Amino acid sequence: xxxxxxxxxxxxxxxxxxxxxxxxxxxxxxxxxxxxxxxxxxxxxxxxxxxxxxxxxxxxxxxxxxxxxxxxxxxxxxxxxxxxxxxxxxxxxxxxxxxxxxxxxxxxxxxxxxxxxxxxxxxxxxxxxxxxxxxxxxxxxxxxxxxxxxxxxxxxxxxxxxxxxxxxxxxxxxxxxxxxxxxxxxxxxxxxxxxxxxxxxxxxxxxxxxxxxxxxxxxxxxxxxxxxxxxxxxxxxxxxxxxxxxxxxxxxxxxxxxxxxxxxxxxxxxxxxxxxxxxxxxxxxxxxxxxxxxxxxxxxxxxxxxxxxxxxxxxxxxxxxxxxxxxxxxxxxxxxxxxxxxxxxxxxxxxxxxxxxxxxxxxxxxxxxxxxxxxxxxxxxxxxxxxxxxxxxxxxxxxxxxxxxxxx
Ligand code: C5P
Numbered sequence: 268x269x270x271x272x273x274x275x276x277x278x279x280x281x282x283x284x285x286x287x288x289x290x291x292x293x294x295x296x297x298x299x300x301x302x303x304x305x306x307x308x309x310x311x312x313x314x315x316x317x318x319x320x321x322x323x324x325x326x327x328x329x330x331x332x333x334x335x336x337x338x339x340x341x342x343x344x345x346x347x348x349x350x351x352x353x354x355x356x357x358x359x360x361x362x363x364x365x366x367x368x369x370x371x372x373x374x375x376x377x378x379x380x381x382x383x384x385x386x387x388x389x390x391x392x393x394x395x396x397x398x399x400x401x402x403x404x405x406x407x408x409x410x411x412x413x414x415x416x417x418x419x420x421x422x423x424x425x426x427x428x429x430x431x432x433x434x435x436x437x438x439x440x441x442x443x444x445x446x447x448x449x450x451x452x453x454x455x456x457x458x459x460x461x462x463x464x465x466x467x468x469x470x471x472x473x474x475x476x477x478x479x480x481x482x483x484x485x486x487x488x489x490x491x492x493x494x495x496x497x498x499x500x501x502x503x504x505x506x507x508x509x510x511x512x513x514x515x516x517x518x519x520x521x522x523x524x525x526x527x528x529x530x531x532x533x534x535x536x537x538x539x540x541x542x543x544x545x546x547x548x549x550x551x552x553x554x555x556x557x558x559x560x561x562x563x564x565x566x567x568x569x570x571x572x573x574x575x576x577x578x579x580x581x582x583x584x585x586x587x588x589x590x591x592x593x594x595x596x597x598x599x600x601x602x603x604x605x606x607x608x609x610x611x612x613x614x615x616x617x618x619x620x621x622x623x624x625x626x627x628x629x630x631x632x633x634x635x636x637x638x639x640x641x642x643x644x645x646x647x648x649x650x651x652x653x654x655x656x657x658x659x660x661x662x663x664x665x666x667x668x669x670x671x672x673x674x675x
Contacts, residue, residue, distance in 0.1 A: 282310020
C-alpha cells in the first residue's frame with residue numbers, strides 16, 4: 268500500500284552540511300520498502316562517509332564514473348536505467364547550476380543528464396545558506412532545471428548551520444518522504460477541492476475552563492494527507508489537536524463548534540467534497556463567564572446550563588451545492604455499540620450519501636482503526652489497519668464514488 272514500497276531510488280548527495288540528514292532519509296526510504304542506491308559527489312564525501320551510507324542501504328556507494336567494478340564501464344547508464352526516481356538530497360547551489368547547464372563531468376550530474384527523462388523523474392531537495400538560496404543565479408538555475416523536467420521539493424525555513432536564519436534549509440527527511448509518497452501516488456482526486464473537519468471542539472465555560480473530548484484528530488489528518496497525495500486541493504479545519512499539518516494541506520485552526528461552522532460554511536462555497544471527521548461537541552455552555560468562576564465557600568457547584576450546537580455536517584449537506592450534486596458529503600459516526608444500525612440511521616438523519624462508522628472507544632487517540640462504510644446500497648467494512656492506510660483506502664473509495672456520480 269505504501270507507494271514507496273518496491274521502488275528503486277537513486278539517492279544522490281551533493282556537498283553540504285545537510286548530508287547528515289541524508290543518512291536518515293536513506294534509512295526511512297529503506298523502511299518504506301524502497302531499495303536505495305546512493306551516489307555521492309566528491310564534495311558530499313567531505314560531509315559524510317560512503318561507509319555510513321553503504322551500511323544504511325546495504326549497497327556500495329557509487330562515487331565515480333571511472334568505477335572499474337562496472338563491467339561495461341558505464342555506471343551512469345546502469346544507475347539511471349534501474350531507477351524509478353533519482354532524488355538529490357541535499358542538492359547544493361553548485362549542483363543546481365550543473366543541472367541547469369547540463370554538465371556531465373562527474374558521476375551524479377552525468378547520470379541525471381543520462382536518465383530517460385520521460386521515465387525516470389528527478390527530484391531535488393535543495394539545501395544552502397539563505398543568501399545563496401535567494402541569489403538570482405540560484406533561482407534562475409532552479410527555474411531552468413525545473414523547466415528541463417526536474418521536480419523541486421522546496422526548502423525549509425529556520426536556523427541554518429552557518430548561524431543565520433531564513434529560507435534554504437533542506438526539508439526534514441520525514442518531509443521529503445511525505446513529498447516522495449505524494450509524488451508516487453496516483454492522482455485519483457486531481458481537480459477536487461476537499462474540505463475536512465478534524466479533532467474535537469473546545470466549548471468555553473470561562474476564560475480558563477471548557478468542555479472538550481478525547482478525539483485526537485488522527486483520522487481526519489490521515490485523510491487530509493491521503494487526499495493531498497491523490498492530487499486534491501485540501502483544506503483542513505482542525506479543532507485543538509497536537510498534530511503536524513500534512514505537507515501541502517491548508518490548515519485552519521478553530522476552537523468551538525460555532526467557529527468551526529463559520530469556517531466550514533465559508534470554505535464549503537468552493538469545495539467539491541466535504542468530509543466531517545470532527546468530534547463536534549453536541550452542547551456548549553449557554554453563557555461563557557467573563558471572568559474565572561470562583562469557589563464561593565458555600566460548597567455549592569456552579570449551575571451550568573447548556574444549549575445545543577449547530578450540526579455542521581447536516582447544515583452543509585442541506586446546502587444548495589450539496590443538494591445539486593456539486594458537493595459530495597461524507598459523515599463519520601463514533602458509536603459504542605450496534606454500529607451498523609446507528610450508522611444507517613445517522614446517514615439518513617444527516618442527509619449524506621456516505622457515512623463511515625467506527626467504534627468510538629476503539630478509535631479515539633489510536634493509530635489504527637476499522638471502518639464501516641454505509642451508503643444507500645448497504646455496508647462494506649474496511650478491516651483493521653493504520654489510519655494512514657485507511658485514509659488512503661477511503662480516498663480510493665471516494666474517487667470511485669465521485670467517478671460513478673459523474674458518469675450517471
Ligand atoms: O451526531 P453525531 O455527532 O454522532 O454525528 C457525527 C457526524 O456529524 C460526524 O461526521 C461529525 O463530524 C458531524 N457533526 C457535525 N456537527 C455536529 C455534530 C456532528 O458536523 N454538531
